[in-house]
Every structure is written in C-alpha cells, then in structure tokens.
Amino acid sequence: MPEIPHVALLVETSREYARGLLRGVARYQQEYGPWSIYFEPHGLDDPPPDWLSDWKGHGILARINSRETAEKILATGIPAVDVRGALPDLSIPFIGVDNRPVAQLGYEHLRNLGLRSFAFCGTPRGENPNQDNRCDWFVELVEQGGQACDVWLGAQSKQHAATWEEQQQDMARWLRNLPKPVGIMTCHDDRGQQLLDACRRANLSVPDEVAVISVDNDPYLCNICTPPLSSIDVNPSRIGFAAAELLGRMMQGEQPERQVTTLGPPRGIAARRSTEMLAIDDEDVAAALRYIREHATEGIRASQVVSRAAKAPSTLERRFKKTLGRTIKAEITRVKLSRARLLLTETEYPIATIAERAGFAEAKYFCEVFRKHHNATATEYRRRFRDE
Template sequence: MSKVSRSKPARIPQVAVLVDTSRSYGRDIVRGIRRYVAEHGPWSLYLEPRDLHSRFPDWLKDWPGDGILSRTVDAAMLRQLKATKLPVIELRTTVLPHSFPFVGMDNSIVGTRVAEHLRNRGFQRFACYIDTAEAFFVERSEYFVQTLRAHGFECSVFKSSRRLRWDEHQRALSEWLTSLEKPVGVFAVNDQLGFWLLDAARRAGIAVPEEVAVVGAENDNMLCETASPPLSSLRLRGQAVGYEAARLLDEWMAGRRVPKPGEKHLLVPGDIVVRQSSDIVAVEDPRIAAALRFIRQHATEQIDVTRVARETALSRSVLERRMKALIGRSPGEEINRIRFAAVEKLLTQTDLTLDAIAARCGFTHPQYMAEAFRKRSGLTPGEFRRQRAVV
C-alpha cells in the first residue's frame, strides 16, 4: 500500500505582544492586533495580562520567535528587546534611545482638539493638569497650551507629584482648583488624572461643570463612567494603533518592507466623548448662553438663525453681533459647526450611508453636505471615514 504524501505545513509566524492590558487603551491595541491577525494571519501570539510596569519576560531572551509588539516600560526592557535581534514595533515611548519604528497617537492633535473643545464651549480661562512621568503626557499638555496661546489665552498648569501621599496630593490639587479664576476649562492629560481632578473638585465644593469643566484623554470607560460627574474624554484609537503596528510588523517579518530606523507612524485621534464634566456652555451673557444651548440641542433638526433668534427673544442682528463678540462665530457658523461635528461622529462610529447621515444631521441634500464637508476638512466623507475609523 503506497504512502500518502503530505506537504509540510507553512510555518506560522510567532509574535510576542508585550502590551499592558490594565487600561482600555492597551486592550484596544490588542483588539486591533487581533483583527489584523484574523484578516491576514494566522499568527502564533504570546499574550498575557500585563500592567503598566510589567517587565520583559525572561524566557523571551532565547525565544526563536519572529517579532515583538511592545509598549516598553524602561531602559532595562529596551536593552532586552534590542538583545533579541528581532523586529520590534514600539507602541509606547518615543523618548528612550532606540531605533524601533513607533506607532501611536499624534499628541499635537490631542492637545489641540481638547483646547478647541473647551474654546467652543465658550471658555476663556484654561488650566492643565499633567503628569510629567510620561513624555506623551507632556506633549499633550504642551500642544494644549500652545493652541490656547495662539488664540491669546494663558493657561495655568498643575504638575502631579508622585512624592506626595494620596490625601496630600488631593489637598494640593483642591487648593489649586480653588485658586483658579472661574469659570475655567481644564484638560487632564489622561483619564486617571481626570478622575482625581473631579474628586479634588468635589472635596473643595467646586461645581462641575458650572465652575470647572474637565476633559480627559483616552476615554477609559471604567474611569470615565465611575467618575462623579462622568468624565468627558478624547477617544484614542487604540484599535487602529494595534492594527497598523501589526501590519508594519507583518511586512517586516515577511521581508516586504524593512522600516527605516526610528520612523514614526502617528495616527489621528478620535473625537471627544462628551459627558457631564464638560457638557456646558461657559458664556456669561444669559441670552447667548441660551442660544448656544438651543443650537447644540437642535442644530441637526434643520433650524436656521431666525429660529434661534426667536427662541432667545433677540433680533437677528443683535444675536449675530453679540454671539460673534463672545465666541468668535456667528449663529450660522455655530449651527454648521455642530452639524459637521455630528457628520464626523457618524462617519467614524457607524456604517450609515451619506444619505442617512445627511438626514440625521439636518442636511436636505447629501451632495451639498459631501461637498461642504470636503471644503471644511480637505477630505471627502469616504476619505475621512477611512482615516478616522476606530480601525
């Protein structure tokens, strides 16, 4: 009886995923990696639960694998990664001396987007709460401050101190918040700091968002929803980071493309998920505040400036003049800003057609919406959706 010949199975790439899974951003990165592998694998993945300070697994020193995706903790871990001689994609640090390709968020856009969110809410006083332990926290704060200064605003900065006990730190944070002239919009450079900031405000008897509006970054649902009040936060696209990192590593392992030493792939972050901590319009003129609230609540219902003027008992000319003086935008511009923000959200978070999006966002003609969107953003709706989608 003749033997049946069997072809040798193709070798499956072995990849170690050294990504902290204690926060939602890291878990989203893993989800993005998983999606890439599902579409382009198979891979054999080494993955285990890790925290922000987990070290390099000793057994990887002599591991005959093919590549590593890493959020590197410190210089010691960096040396161990280099010693493997394997392709490594870095997902955390851009300041440790290494030549690994880096994939992450564009922190210039993170800082700028939060600044614009608070400005669009009418704030004219600003502050920032930072932790200098991570370079990307500092980058976010620097671009936040730069954006505000470009518009003529100053920004008070509070630096978190890890030398203080928890109660001492919260007392110092409460004193800083109390000292700020109000109303004030505050950027906490990640959601952990945002959570602490809201606790400090509550200890000091400061009303949020009426006196202090707070926005975090990373949109960690556990922290944001547990905070009191719930914390607004800029959504980082961790799944997109994981997917892009896996794609780069796959090309490198297969020899299709070797990345340049130290090349950076910076992705555009998502939108701000507005929760109670910043859901307010900070305008001292009560009529204009009412107009802004009405626009925010009804902009997608095909309202016009005449309707806004009627709702606020102002003439159209007075409404136009006073709103322009207070927030730098006319009522019509504010209506369009809210509408196009809704378009962006639906493009990135749903699979709705342009016709459906136009109907939901107050546009009668989808073609007009698409052309106006292109003029505002420099991208067609389809291009914007591909660039900003979660993955």
C-alpha cells in the same frame, strides 16, 4: 508552505487605550495573517516575561515602559515595534498618537463652552514624552488665543513622590487658586478621575466652576467618575493596526524609514457631564448656542436662531460672532458635522441616512460640506477612523 510568523504581544489589558491597540493588531492579523500570537495578560509596569530571553519568534510588539524591558527586547535581536513611547532614545521604532490635534480638540471643546480661563493637569515632566507634548501643545494653543494657561504636574521625582492624600491635597489647593470658571484638560483619563476627586475636596462644582476633559476615552473609568468624564478618543485601534503593519514589513526584512511615526487626528470627543456647561455672559448668545446644540440636527436655519432672541435680535449675529469667533450658520454646521462624524464611526448607516440624521437636507450637499471641512469624503473618513 511558508512558516507562520510567531509574534509576541507585550501589551497590558487594564486600560482602553491598550485594549484598542490589541483590537487593531487583531484586525491586521485577520486581514493579513495568520500569525501565531504569544500573549499573556499583564500590567504596564510588570517586568518582562522570563520566557522572552530564550524565545525564538519572529516579531515583538510592546508597550515598553522601562529600560529593563527595552534591553531584554533588544537582546533578542528580533524585529520589534514600540507602542508606548516612554523612552524616546530607543533604537526601536515607535508608533503612537499625534498630540497636537489631540490638544487642539481639547482646547477647542473647552473654548466652545465660552470659557476664557484654562489649565492643564498632567504628570511630572520627563515621565512620558507624549504627555509632555500634550501639555506643551495645549499651553501653546491657549497662549495663541490670548490667555495664560496654569499647569499642574505633581511631584517631580519618584524619590520624593507624594502619597495619594498629599497629592490630592496639593491638587485641591491648586484648583482653589484658579480663576473660575475654568476649563481644564488632563493628560489622560487616570489624571482626569484624580482631578474630579480633587474638585470635590476643594468644594468646587463640576462643570459649573471647573469643566474637565481628558484623553483616551476609557468608558469604564470615565463613567464611574462623578460626574462622568468627557474624554478624547485617540483611535488606538488605528495605531495598533499600523504598528502590526510595520512589524509585518520588518519581519520580511524591511527597515523602517522613521524611528517615530505619529498618527492623527483623533476620532473625536465623547462628551459627558464634566463639560456640560456654558460660560457666556450674554444671555441671548448662551440661549442661541444651547438651542443650536439641541436642534442643529433637525435642520434649523440661522434665521430661526436669531428670531428667538429675547433682546435685540438684530444684533445677535454680531454678538454671537464676537463671543465665539464664528457665525451662527458656522456653529450650526459644526454641530451637524460633529454628529455626522460620530455616526460614520459608530454605525453601519449609509451616507444618505447619516446626512439626514445629522440635519442635512440632501446627501449631495452633506458630502460637499463634509469634504470641504475634512479634506476627505465621508466614506474615506469612515474607512480611515472606524474601529472595526
């Protein structure tokens, strides 16, 4: 009988992203194990455990956040996979988030609110490459859209790190100087919570003056914010599963083809009150957009939306497209597909039921539209992105 692999998980449990990674590892282990798991709850910045130096296991999966931890893992000579990506020069393969579609999803969500001013709130450059990339992609998307993007990254070095109060005051000053209304994407939920606090200090209304979206979708942190924080779900379970899969191959002697592997796109947006606003001057367009978002899943048609215009219904379609860059019909389809994606990933409903609840008259037509927009069938999408 072959020996059961002994695998050490050096992953914290304090945030939803890391817990999602562990769920993915657990799913892989249940399907392809068994593994004997060495796991002790700890924090991201905790030193490596003392037992690691003499450990005689077969594989390590870790959120490596310090050079000390990296060196201790490398010294074991045991196959290892990093799921943090804080040290880009490591000779340990990394699996993580593809930050380009994450930034695109955040930008499009804010732009769809009718906003034309944007900013990014992140962490000091060099602190984490993933957060740097997230910022860079967001800025590029904003600039491609013809706008400038303000950026706040905080203190640039740990030697001169500001206190919490100093940092909050600096962030509040930055917020006061931004054009309003403004849509801000933050690098993660921790920064999003901090930004909302700074908005209160600056006497700025969220979301009316400042709409905020963050990344990681930690439900506990997002829902204790005032107001609750919209956030992008990057599907960490999928990343944990892929990391465990790679580690399994490495423990069998396979060498990874790439040092860095990014998985995407993200699962979607958990929209909460921090982005519940519409920054549209045209009252008819704003009313049409609000009506679509409230009733798209009821199977409404573009003609119904046009007929509700208080002034000049004959020009509403043209004004709508000029304001949002797409037709009324396209917006109805976009909202319906957004609902369908959520149902695919969070329910057991069959495809026909999902089509009906998303506002499509026929399941066959829904499947055709879904495949056209996502380059995958609804069933494939569910299998790929669902957090089982």
